[in-house]
Amino acid sequence: MSDNNTRKGMHLSIADRMFIEDSLNERLPLNEIAKRLDKDPTTISKEIKRNRTSCRIRLGKEFVTCEHRKGCQKMHICSESCHYLCQKCKIRNCYRICPDYKPKSCKTLNRFPYVCNGCESYTTCSLGRHQYKAKVAEANYKDILSTARQGADITPKELEHLDALVSPLILRGQSIAHIHENHKDEIGCTVRTLYNYIDRQIFTVRNIDLPRKVKYKPRKKHIEPVQKDQKYKEGRRFEDFSAYTVENPDVPVVEMDTVHGGRGGKTLLTLFFRSCSLMIAFIMESCTQACVKDAFDYLHEILGADKFRELFPLILTDNGSEFKAPEEIEHDENGSTRTKMYYCDPLASYQKARLEKNHEYIRYVIPKGNSFKDLVQEDVTLMMNHINSTARASRNGCNPYQLAQMLLDNTLLEKLYLELIPADKVLLKPALLKN
DSSP: OOTTTOOTTSOOOHHHHHHHHHHHHTTOOHHHHHHHHTOOHHHHHHHHHHHOEEOOSEETTEEOOBTTSTTOOOBSSSOTTOOSBTTTOSSOOHHHHOTTOOBOBOGGGGSTTOSOTTOTTTTTOOSBOEEOOHHHHHHHHHHHHHHHTOSOSSOHHHHHHHHHHHHHHHHTTOOHHHHHHHSHHHHOSOHHHHHHHHHTTOSSSOGGGOHHHHHSOOOOOOOOOOOOOOGGGTTOSHHHHHHHHHHOTTSOOEEEEEEEOSSSSOEEEEEEETTTTEEEEEEESSSSHHHHHHHHHHHHHHHOHHHHHHHOSEEEEOOOGGGOOHHHHHBOTTSOBOOEEEEOOTTOGGGGHHHHHHHHHHHHHSOTTOOOTTOOHHHHHHHHHHHHTSOOGGGTTOOHHHHHHHHSOHHHHHHTTOOOOOGGGOOOSTHHHHO
8 A cells, every 4th residue: 555655764654554454454464564564564563552542441331341350359349238259249340449450351462463453342342442543543643753852852960060050150140142152162052952941941040030031022933824826817917907008008997896795695796997987786696706707797698799898808806716717707608708807916905996995885875794685686786876876076076877878888888777866866875775
């Protein structure tokens, strides 16, 4: 099994230990196990004996017989009223109260396989039992590895000499660097090691005796950031977007994002046309790549390929997981390119600030924290109509719907049932959807 993966001199792995457990259950010979693992037989036998575990004392209603029971001459162990020798007593309570109780074990455990794995009499045997379990053996191995590195790598006599040299000088106010520099040959270890000995309370002095040690907070350990798969962003980063828009300044840009209700559940997919500030939205059952793709497929279907490419030539979005399948959005079911997609830099929402700002109108109608579970697309369309009919100071008092009529193909407005709400009828309160 592990001939190719394990070499002599290397430690056993969890896979090796699992193989040993399976081999013991199948009653394979010791030499066969050792050969397959490319190990010496004594290594395998020591591994089994070192990590075998004792099973529970009680087996159903029977208890493991005491090793001394056959020749036991004790009496009155279970109670003063008992007049039987312990070896003839039917109560068999000695495992609880007799100080000399020792569970009787099977003689076959004294030789290979040293455990009860694979034994046919395992379920009915009333003797003490042992098993080899790979997970327990691996845990024991890791515990030995960690504890082996604890403590000081120095003899007690050397430690006593070092403590007698260093501690009095520290109590005189001398720094460890000063002491080490002037007694380098006698100390025989680094400054860092001396700090570690004091920190682990091996010396007489403590951290409190080191003024600078207690004055400064311990440095935080630098944690390497988790490297995430960024292949989907190749050629689609914000710097690529900026370069493309410089070369093609007349290409319309559509910003995309999602708005969440409560935890999980339905989500709004929002699309914002920079040219006229028109925002459209679609209710999605969940915030997933599949739901985003379905929304784009729907737009592509109702608008037609040519209209879709004209209205959505360039899409800028953030790094949400729901947008990490750009190929599915950029291409239709026939594999033809229908749009180009780019991503903002991480934590740089200002790169699509207009859409982020426009989300405020949604929160006027659906305050943050409220669930979208009762929303249907008709509700979302009604809300978008009121939002798009709101005049904007940044657009010289015009509203997005009026600008869209001039700058966008009206097919989009018709197919999505977008309409103008009279100025005095515009309602941006939760009451809009309650009506």
